[in-house]
Amino acid sequence: MSEQAARFRDVFAVGEFRVLWIAQAQSRIGDQFARVALSLLVFERTSSAALTALVYASTYLPPLLTAPLLAGLADRYSRRTVMWTVDVLRAVLIGLMAVPAMPLPVLGLLVVAVACPEPLFSSARIATLPKVLPGGRYQVGMGITGATDGIAQIAGFALGGVVVAATGSPHLVLAVNALTFLVSAALVRWGLRPHLPETGGDTGSSAPKGRFALAGVRLVARNRSLMGLAALAWTFGFYVVPESLAAPYVAEIGAGASAVGLLMAADVAGMAIGGLLVARLGTEVRRRLTVPLAFAAGLPLVVTFAEPGVWAAVALWAVSGLCSSFVVIAEVRFVLQVPDEIRARAIGFAAAGLQTAQGLGMALAGVLAEALSPALSIALCGAAGSVVALAIGLVFRLAAPDEPQVSERSAPPAEDRSEPVRT
Structure with missing residues (x-):
């Protein structure tokens, strides 16, 4: 089937895709439930905005370290086994967080522990x-x-707040999140084939011990196209800042608190729509649009310096999110160039960089907002993102045709491996 002929119904006709789609959607909603509950729980116990923000950031940053070390397990063992095992582990950890008497320091450690294996599943x-x-x-x-992730984030934030408000119990929301991971584990375990990683090919099997875990990092770093696409995706860290500054921006323009939710959802909704729009693009079109969309994503945010009203800001931030669908295109181009036997490690490195860029982008935007203003901080981040995206596109020549897979010269060999677990 050619790319142009692929339709949405062709994709949903695949049973294994439906399993992955449902499992991811409902667990993503549960993740947002947990973020709302954790923020409220920590602030309720400490009345500290700084500690609340620190706990929230802890859900983003650990993968920077764990992704290169853990993602390789998905290139060694059955990917089905890896996914459902990680889901069960996260269900247990979230379940412990839901215990009402859990001390706050232990809760913080559990937050980090839950975030650590996320790159392995992804x-x-x-x-x-x-x-x-x-x-x-x-x-x-x-x-x-990509579109479903965006919709699930919006639904999770909205419903999480409603459930906490209705029950008065953040612990109940955490328990619901634990349940979503168990549901995901069951769907994956009994709805997928083992999906064993391929062996041999570009990665070989003769390298010294100790290179396996970092082989994905070495592969991406040595290949111009892969490194460029990963770096371009990381510029999304500049474009996610409106979500973190929605509340301060509302206060700056003198709007009501009810506008915060609208503004936080604007860029996510735009990206969800953009993901669906780019889904049907052919190879040549998406190659040509990758860098222009990445550049354009920052331009609507620059207009925020004029402090537009709520609805104008919603429209601007939604357009920025729409253009941010370049992340989906970059990810597709990236994945298709990586051999299957090293794919999880390369993806783990790129995904960890993206997640870390978002956390650092929010932190940088917060510092700028304190020193300048929320509106100017958002505008500066948008401008910086556009400039960096254009520079990356030119330096790494991302408009050039992609290789079907990276060459053997670009792919470092991995260590000898035992047979994958066939479960």
């Missing part, structure tokens, strides 16, 4: 998708997945 899931959706269906599937 890399296994994304590495499995090209096998589940061969040919043109993969591009459409990635668009659907």
